[in-house]
Amino acid sequence: MQEQLTDSAPSACRLCGSTRLRSVLDLGATPPCESFLTSDELDRPESTYPLHLRLCEQCLLLQIPALITPDETFTDYAYFSSYSDSWVEHARSYVQQAEDRLGLTGDSFVVEVASNDGYLLQHFLGSVPCLGIEPSVNVGAAARDRGVPTRTDFLDEQVAAQVRREHGPADLVVANNVYAHIPDLLGFTRALRGLVADDGTVSIEVHHALNLVRYAQFDTIYHEHFQYYTLLSATRALATAGLAVVDAEFIPTHGGSLRIWARPAPVSGEPSDAVARILAVEQEAGLHDPAGYDALATRTAAIRQDLLRFLLDAARDGLRVAGYGAPGKGNTLLNYCGIRPDLLAYTVDRNPYKHGRFTPGTRIPIYPPEYLDADRPDLVLVMPWNLRTELTSSLAHVAQWGGRLVFALPELTVLDPSGSSDPSGQVDMARTTGVQA
Structure with missing residues (x-):
């Protein structure tokens, strides 16, 4: 269904100048994905901006409004x-x-x-x-x-x-x-x-x-x-x-x-x-x-629902869930899905710049990768899913304490990093925790 443009919508395509802009996916309003917070910023307000993907019906360029400038990022x-x-x-x-x-x-x-x-x-x-x-x-x-x-x-x-x-x-x-x-x-x-x-x-x-x-x-x-x-x-x-x-x-x-x-x-x-x-x-x-x-919005909503259902079930069953990585794409995922520290205790990242900071909007703490090994969570949500082969290999040791890797995209998948997987996303809670569910 084509969106009726309002005064807040972009007025013209940045490639061809057409005003025929069609709504494709509205992800709500989020902070810029690289605006990681320091601990003394946690009690301050954050600026959020609409994240609304549109298509130019004339030249077929997908685009979002230019609400932040490159020098801000x-x-x-x-x-x-x-x-x-x-x-x-x-x-x-x-x-x-x-x-x-x-x-x-x-x-x-x-x-x-x-x-x-x-x-x-x-x-x-x-x-x-x-x-x-x-x-x-x-x-x-x-x-x-x-x-x-x-x-x-x-x-x-x-x-x-x-x-x-x-x-x-x-x-x-x-x-x-x-x-x-x-x-x-x-x-x-x-x-x-x-x-x-x-x-x-x-x-x-x-x-x-x-x-x-x-x-x-x-x-x-x-x-x-x-x-x-x-x-x-x-x-x-x-x-x-x-x-x-x-x-x-x-x-x-x-x-x-x-x-x-x-x-x-x-x-x-x-x-x-x-x-x-x-x-x-x-x-x-x-x-x-x-x-x-037009199908993108429906597919996106299904991914959110599957991930939230999985994390809520994990919380109900007393499983500890941590993240791996704090990429820009991860912050879109966290904010759109409304995932906060009650569902994802923390995440780890190799980049020292992010250590001791918090994810924008969702305020999830970021630690060095070694923290994951010391804490030994039951489930690890891997946010840079595009590096799946590399990270499944480097996180193979998570299996030593019975941990599993979780990928939200392209569909919810739970991996035993020692080799087996459950593409349906259904996790064997007894095997994960080491106790009978």
Whole structure:
């Protein structure tokens, strides 16, 4: 059912300017997902903002209103990419692929936008000159500490022009997991074109809206993600600055992403067969028609109900439940489901920045991972479900005290980390606790 826009709703699509915006999923009002609280902030009010996903019926760009600015989120940022071993390996593999694909050498130049702590560019060091552009002061400092040249700035057209004057055009511009984070989509796309050489390449990774809709990955929606792409909508966005998609591929990161290769239109040539195949998959899934997005709200509500029912049953049966990870997606999950310390006693995270802090909105304490081993909870809710293989392996020792791992998405699953699973989400309470239920 199409929403009747009100004065509080966004007035126009940020890609094409259409006012035909259709409600897809309303997650209520939540704090920004990276605004972790210190102990002396617990008695202070928190700012919350609507988290309402809409679809432009004209260009089919999924988007939320730009209610917070990037400088509110990214100036001092809590996310460090290098705390995920699998993510660093993903970056290393990508660098090898890019070098082979594009023939990059010591005479080439690579720029990464939103380069975080140097997790990716570190793999170019010693072989290809590179530069990171990272807005977060603390994260950029970590990159420089590991030897990655990094400029502290938000990319815009002026910064792109200055980088080009100082360093020359880039043979490769990497914009992985940032194209969703920009409210000025048209200006940012022009800045990408300003960085890249006239015969160069832009590489973008984005979470694929196909998986967002198909598997109700609603926790990937948060205020710093302003838009959510299909290959069709990404192609339309890049075209506004004269960039043409030449190739695309499915990749498994973030629960299913797209890697898009684009070049300036005059040198782009015909796109690969993979582009047509992915567009066909999207069309078959109904995502090239507004009605194809309507089931997301129903699927999302079902996930919330299943998780809450499970946690309430665990509390009734006296089981202790803790969390693993404090990612942005986890905070969308916790706030939308209304999960607080009575259902999730605490969570742990590898990032020291978060230790001693509390999750925004739900005020769940965050401890180092060692706390989990000392406490030995019965159930561990793993919030970065996209790292399931990595974390199931690293948390295998939870089985030593009879603990189980719980994943809320794509469906409620309870795992014995020693190897067996119960996809239905029904847990054997006697086996979990070691006593007869």
